[in-house]
Amino acid sequence: LEVSAPRRIRALDPDVVNKIAAGEIIVAPVHALKELIENAVDAGSTSLEVLVKDGGLKLLQITDNGHGIAKEDLPILCERFTTSKLKAFEDLTSIGTYGFRGEALASISHIAHLQVTTKTKDSSCAWRAHYDSGKLIPAKPGQSAEPKPTAGRPGTQITVEDLFYNVPTRRRAFRSASEEYNKILDVVGRYAIHCDGVAFSCKKHGESGTTISTQSTSSTTDRIRQIHGGTVANELVEFTSSDERYGYRARGLTTNANYHVKKTTLLLFINHRSVDSSNIRKAIEQTYSTFLPKGGHPFTYLSLEIDPARVDVNVHPTKREVNFLNEDEIIETICGDIRTKLATVDVSRTFMTQT
Ligand code: ADP
Ligand code: MG
The missing domain is CATH 3.30.565.10 (Histidine kinase-like ATPase, C-terminal domain)
Structure with missing residues (x-):
């Protein structure tokens, strides 16, 4: 050879x-x-x-x-x-x-x-x-x-x-x-x-x-209504979450226990950039598992702002993924706040049906 x-x-x-x-x-x-x-x-x-x-x-x-x-x-x-x-x-x-x-x-x-x-x-x-x-x-x-x-x-x-x-x-x-x-x-x-x-x-x-x-003057809920319809928009609850220790602030709208579909819709923005995060998706689905029937999933819009010094936006050429510090703690805190919100909505519903 x-x-x-x-x-x-x-x-x-x-x-x-x-x-x-x-x-x-x-x-x-x-x-x-x-x-x-x-x-x-x-x-x-x-x-x-x-x-x-x-x-x-x-x-x-x-x-x-x-x-x-x-x-x-x-x-x-x-x-x-x-x-x-x-x-x-x-x-x-x-x-x-x-x-x-x-x-x-x-x-x-x-x-x-x-x-x-x-x-x-x-x-x-x-x-x-x-x-x-x-x-x-x-x-x-x-x-x-x-x-x-x-x-x-x-x-x-x-x-x-x-x-x-x-x-x-x-x-x-x-x-x-x-x-x-x-x-x-x-x-x-x-x-x-x-x-x-x-x-x-x-x-x-x-x-x-x-x-x-x-329209530029529409509320977030109205914009969700225009794009995803009333079935989603009518069941939204607002939530916020923040923790100075982890340098983040989050706000969003998520469906209550009345709404469930086969697949989760997650509109996730980190520092105003649309990104994917399978960790956040999984944690949200886990949070909802106690509120929704088996196989039911929510619609969630989540805007997460993290101190830019704690975020690495440069890990992916398309910027589709970002890395940030204390990811586990931040996700856990946000999901805790969503859980609390869902629980109170549930309580008022029970209260209303009782009266
Ligand atoms: P980057 O957004 O990372 O700066 P781009 O190639 O996307 O790089 O754009 C290069 C530059 O062109 C921007 O920094 C901005 O100054 C200018 N530019 C691009 N699109 C617009 C736009 N729609 N309006 C005004 N300026 C723009
Ligand atoms: Mg650009």
Whole structure:
């Protein structure tokens, strides 16, 4: 047997590196959308409109009325690690905004056609720019790549077309546009419920009606009613929980013992970012097991704010998971407070039926 010579090690082309990184951050259209929603909310928007075609693979457009982007920043907007939110590594311990790494728009520009139209309140007009692989490109071949003045309202509109057009294996992995649209609706619904004072809408391209529509002035319960219906909204109880020792504060709405379904719905936000936590889900289900019939599960919206110094948001490229100190103690305390609340609701119910 002939032993072949070792293959030489070479540095990857930066473009390849960027494309690989982009594929890790944006696995499906919904991940791009989540980043765009978070950017719009970070920009102080009170209105956020989402338009989707083919489950987001053909078109994802999000229009906000936030502070906009300065024209001078447009040339570096989509470069990797350019951000207005983080300056030093230490800032990660006090990060108050959703985004923080300057990777989202860069990633999107590597795997989709990206167009940005934006107007700050001081600008006399809006500016439109097109991007590819982190850089400004002309709208049409032969034109200049410079942003073009255009009419527009204050705020930003981001248009993402043909996601994964240059990653054919990923593009082919999506079998159903409606499945992707459902994931998009789930995420828009979560932020629509969580973001106080922000109106959300989401619709399919070509359809006249909206699938989600909430007003900026609605209460959290009303927003839950609009998205999940009265059967859930009519059975909600409010709870709060906090403990200075563990540096956290939580508030939420959770269904009482009247309501139960086959599967738990948990809308979880940690420091205003929609995340998953199987530990919190399990603990809540455990809490409800004494209140609900066997196999019954609750609907819970939980907003947990933890001292940023105790949270590591940087453990996952998509920021879907976060680690925090005293996780067990915090979960136990919150569930204890939910249990107390459910017990009192139960008592008043018994009391009412007796009289
Ligand atoms: P990050 O959010 O981590 O800073 P992004 O790539 O998501 O990185 O965005 C880069 C920068 O572009 C942001 O820091 C922000 O200054 C600006 N930006 C992005 N989206 C918007 C928006 N909708 N409105 C205003 N500014 C935005
Ligand atoms: Mg961002």
